[in-house]
Amino acid sequence: MRTHTEAIPYEVHRDDGFVASDDPARIDLDVVHGYLSRSYWSAGIPRETVERAARNSLVFGLYSSGEQVGYARVVTDRASFAYLCDVFVLESYQGRGLGQWMMEALLEHPDLQGLRRFLLATRDAHSLYARYGFRPLGAPASFMERHDPDVYVRNREEGAKGKTRRGCGHDSRAMLNSNCFLRLMRCWLSLGLGAVLRASQRTASSLLH
Known part of the structure; x- marks a missing residue:
């Protein structure tokens, strides 16, 4: 039928x-x-x-x-x-x-x-x-x-590499942000210590006078 x-x-x-x-x-x-x-x-x-x-x-x-x-x-x-x-x-x-x-x-x-x-x-x-x-x-x-017998294998491997690169990029950005944060902290600390030293110098100078 x-x-x-x-x-x-x-x-x-x-x-x-x-x-x-x-x-x-x-x-x-x-x-x-x-x-x-x-x-x-x-x-x-x-x-x-x-x-x-x-x-x-x-x-x-x-x-x-x-x-x-x-x-x-x-x-x-x-x-x-x-x-x-x-x-x-x-x-x-x-x-x-x-x-x-x-x-x-x-x-x-x-x-x-x-x-x-x-x-x-x-x-x-x-x-x-x-x-x-x-x-x-x-x-x-x-x-x-046009014959490309390895296209599926190649695309799979390239996809895996792309994921790895994206993962590495994310890790690199995280490390960069972490390094920037550490530099800023060091800068803030140095500025803070400088301000304390300048204040101490001003206090000592006023006492001498």
Whole structure:
């Protein structure tokens, strides 16, 4: 059974109870982030990045008894281009044909029909995607990319350094304020002692006269 309207999310139901849905409200970000952060293609990805990516994409969740067990994300203009990414089925649910079934459901989504180009990248699942018409690039020399595979690690390290610098700055300011206070105290004390000495000198002088 397949349904999709403006008010009702697109859903596909399998005979054994599994459900594929594009309802973003059903996505369990803890499950998605937990898998993606240890995957080979996005290891270390921050949770907020996973959340932002999902919010700006067409997302598919795979569910068993209401619990999310799989995921796929499509970056698309819903008219001419799409890029498939972040596809997974949890290890405990693999071997049941769920990855293939989710792909079939995804490719039948109304917003992914009539596309001029549909891309994906994979390290080891070529045979799976080949079943659905995906092929190696016909003209790879025509494609270019900006690839920064260490961006998540680098941003995390830079964020940690920034916190350290901010902490050091705070400590430095505290030390500076402390030093200024000590200097002022010494100045006040010296002025006070000077005033006492001058008063003593004046008293002694008046007594002599």
